[in-house]
Amino acid sequence: MNSRPAAASLDQWILQQIYQATGRPPIRLRTASGAEVAPANSPPLGEIRISDRVTLGRLILDPEIAFGDAYSSGRLEVQGDLVSMLEALAMVMPPVEQQNTWARFVSRWMSWAQADTLTGARRNIHQHYDLGNDFYRLWLDPQMIYSCAYFPSPDATLEAAQEAKMEHICRKLRLRPGERVADIGSGWGTLALHMAARHGVHVSGFNISREQIAAARQRADKMGLSGRVEFIEADYRDIRGQFDAFVSVGMLEHVGRPYLKDMGRAIHRMLDTSGRGLLHFIGRNHREPMSPWIRKRIFPGTYLPTVREVLESLEPGDFSVLDVENLRPHYARTLEHWLERFEESAGVVAGQFGPEFVRTWRLYLASAIAGFRTGRLQLFQVLFARGGWHDYPWTRAHLYEAGVHEEGRPSKPQPH
């Protein structure tokens, strides 16, 4: 008769510890055994229900990984708006480097185990990007662009915003017909094909995701662009050849902190004396490891650099920084679109990959929205150039001229 209250009061104690360790979020925590902790001064945003003591113990030991895994397995349920609750958590929860010894150890061990060496990077990229093109087709835009869009206004469609993002990048780089462009981490090839079709450049797209390369080559064939766009399975460290322009969208995150200088060296080698380049990446305000759960389940080997670290890697190449733009709210908006589409296809995804996979991906997309909304995540575009590039315009007004490119072509997407 006495054991149940004792169990409940142990759970209550553990719950209190968890509540403290996560920074006292405005959320009610509850266990199946009846323990409960709630914010003292305000109504909670929602409720987190934890089904069992093992999960409770794991939450104490390594809050981020345990939360993610328990959410995925269903041993932890969230009642209320998931994104808002994750936002609240993002605002109060200490970063992993300020968590307990075990959590810090796991985070560091993962950095080592998932290191983005030549073989490690292939394994890491394969795990995420080779889930099958059909899966991504369910919730990305039809052109399959898996990076932050650029919304000329917040109510633009995702399709228009992805098109606008590509044009924004092309305008920044001021591509000229006949130029050679290296696109590192070329995904399903959309940007490479866009640049070739709309700006008349020759593009070499580099990627280490086999599934993406195959799909991109098919698209180039179908669009009759195989002569001007090639997709090459190669690590950035192995690229030889020189280019007029370098572009990399959503790939720097996968380079890993110890290898940023290698990336800088690769860019240095690739660009000739009148070259310029653009890096588009998720970054941070200060040095901090990526969420351990995201690294464990979603993006192994990921490190989100600061602008400072990126400039440090570029410095030996004597590049001039020309333009840095922060598009943080645009990624929150992009992810809102993706999550909405993902939820619409949740049944299909569950049928293919199971309900646990659906919950894992829901949590990933929702926590990314929360990260961008709260500023734990930032989205940077960094434009840089060699001293010999003289085509940089007098002001940036040309980026904002509506309707026409500088070349006088319409900016509305051409069918291709």
Next chain:
Amino acid sequence: MNSRPAAASLDQWILQQIYQATGRPPIRLRTASGAEVAPANSPPLGEIRISDRVTLGRLILDPEIAFGDAYSSGRLEVQGDLVSMLEALAMVMPPVEQQNTWARFVSRWMSWAQADTLTGARRNIHQHYDLGNDFYRLWLDPQMIYSCAYFPSPDATLEAAQEAKMEHICRKLRLRPGERVADIGSGWGTLALHMAARHGVHVSGFNISREQIAAARQRADKMGLSGRVEFIEADYRDIRGQFDAFVSVGMLEHVGRPYLKDMGRAIHRMLDTSGRGLLHFIGRNHREPMSPWIRKRIFPGTYLPTVREVLESLEPGDFSVLDVENLRPHYARTLEHWLERFEESAGVVAGQFGPEFVRTWRLYLASAIAGFRTGRLQLFQVLFARGGWHDYPWTRAHLYEAGVHEEGRPSKPQPH
């Protein structure tokens, strides 16, 4: 009879050494004794005439300082377009850290002797900015803005471009009536007065140049803005109080490398949780000391930071980088205007300060033009904010809307 040819051939040998050490510029070097070195494969851009052996010896020992001092004293004359020849030199001449031991030693000794401590900074600033407001009035625009202008088009007047620069900064900061702004290094007060008059903010201008402060206060009185603009004689390290926005134009160059982190800390203290700031400064692509002659004769204690170093100093404040813009060609254009006006007043300046002073300042302005044209110098505007600032617009298009501010006011200067 033999001594003259021997003397000439020694000069010839020294001249050869100088030609090598300066990177074989496309310039003819000639001595009064008849020695001559000229580029082998192309007609020279112009000629440098050196009057005596002592100057020759100094040029070997410390090329930059000797060149500047000999040009000032008239022991070295330049035939041809001074700016073009300095451009050519800037492109081939090794930086001081790759020059001989003596030149490196002098450069480092100066860094130490001119350190921007609390008292050192006052001495350094006094030496340049307290030359007398009348002197600067001769060749700056009537509003006395001594920093890079922003030319909406290259043929804009200097006056319009300085006005446009102030508005460009105000738009980036999105000033709202009633907000408190700290302007660090407020010069003759023009930006502070502009912000108060045109954007209705309260400005505290901080400066350690006594002459500038006095002139700025007079202007505030005259414009009836003393109630909303105060000019305070204080070092950035001593500023207390919190502000909504921070701005510093052309002051970071005087902070000195060892003190950049102090500047970062000062900004951190000054800005509250919804604060934002803008740094406008001459910078570099990579870490490198400022020209020793410029530090000796023009700007003691100056260090031109890289964007990376600036971001490093801001990082502990957990600021988000929002926008970095490179306005390098705009400073070349600004300096062309200044040099032209300076030459028009050269007679007046010579009457007041002597012909040597005129040559010194001509060389300073001309070598700055060369530095910006060749990319040895860069001009950066860095916009950053606390996470709690939510007024950052969806895109940067608002910076380029012609004719109207977002508030619907005309962007043409109002008389004040």
